[in-house]
Amino acid sequence: MENGALKDRVKQMIVESARLKIPPSELGDDALLFDPAGVGLDSIDVLELVVGIERSFGVSIQDGETGKRVLRSVNTICEYIQQSGKS
Numbered sequence: 001m002e003n004g005a006l007k008d009r010v011k012q013m014i015v016e017s018a019r020l021k022i023p024p025s026e027l028g029d030d031a032l033l034f035d036p037a038g039v040g041l042d043s044i045d046v047l048e049l050v051v052g053i054e055r056s057f058g059v060s061i062q063d064g065e066t067g068k069r070v071l072r073s074v075n076t077i078c079e080y081i082q083q084s085g086k087s
Helices: 003-017 043-057 064-070 074-084
Strands: none
Touching (some): 003 074, 043 074, 064 074
């Protein structure tokens, strides 16, 4: 999948799973998802995101350390999906 299309799908999934009140296009590629100065998602959103990534892209996030690394931003999620080879 082309990188731009993948980012669009990831942004859409984040906005829907976290019930954000912004359009996906306003979600920055490098915006920190769990930083209060960034998007400000919380621990419940982590669960929603992990399930969304697994369902939408067929990749799993096995543990907390992987989650911390992968769920930082749209870009880090896209990189993980691409490295897993299942976009």
